[in-house]
Amino acid sequence: MSNHKMACFLLLVLIGAMVYGTQEMRVRTNQARDAAESAKQEAENAEFQRSIAETNLIALERQTYELRNGFHEWLPHFAAATDPQEGEQKIVDAVRSGRVFLLSQRFQLKEFQGEDKGALIGVLEGELNFEDDYAKTLNWLGKLEETVPACRITSCNIIRGDRANNVHVKLKLAMPIMDPELAASSTEVAAKAAEKRKENADS
């Protein structure tokens, strides 16, 4: 093969190499473009999913706003009794401050099981028997329900007392015992929500 032919062959090889290299570059560029397109699709999809989740969150917040607001308002009353001793103490304090004549009292804890167990882990059931002046007793009953609003009077039996103006009251009540962990976390959340409401009101 003459040198001329060798030179031509070399040029042809170089031409081929350049075409091949350019083609490779084009393939890589196309792959990068496809990857970018795919990433864009995924990003749009992820953004769509995020916006759906955000819409659902806003709807959920709106739906449960009043319920949660009420919960935050009532929370301090429920969080005040996270174990039976605290619940019993609150009732005993109310009896003591009312100075009604107590004949007997009995408390027992009824723990919730399974599905019943949620925000409330149990209920402290109390039976109180007392006899005192009619007005004083009814005022005390009102005071008890005002100072311990979470307390539920499940049974109230009022009959005439031994003395002329006295009434004899048999009271069965239930004091809810809140889950301590929920009480702690919810109190924190409620405090933050209250701060946020205050900030909104100020602005």
Added chain:
Amino acid sequence: MDFIVQDIKTDRPNISGGLPNFYRLIPIGFYAVSLLAIFANLYFYSSLRSHQMDERKWQAEISRAMAEQTGIMEKQGRITEEAHAAERIADWVEGSRPVQPITVTIARSMMANATIAELNMDRNPAMPAHLFVTLKINHAGTEQLESTLDDLLAIDYQTYSAQQVKAENAIDFQATLIWNKATPQ
């Protein structure tokens, strides 16, 4: 043209013969392909960089959107949990309306000679908002009972399944009291 291809196309009689004219296209093609390859590669390279940058940008967008979505889902979970707790508390509160206003209302509704022999109020364990009331009044008639029920209605309590037994100069009444939420405050 001779200048362009002189190195390989000039006739060199002592060494080798010149190539056919057709072969002159090879170096021209080489130059053209070289130029085209340079421009095409520059173009493809800049496109490649641009696409890679786009991909990185979209990947960052994906990460951001997914992180935000995770945050939203966590918040949604917390709200759902709180709503469940709130429902439980609301149910409890609903069944814990004070009974003292009822006792006071009944006591105040008594007429001059009437006396309450016994007043009993029990919550229905399945529906604590429903209060089963038993009332025994001495020295009273239906007029007294109507007055008492009117007073209870005034504090938004309605009676259901009411039954009354009238004995001589006394009346036994029993009913389920339900707080009437529909009454505008």
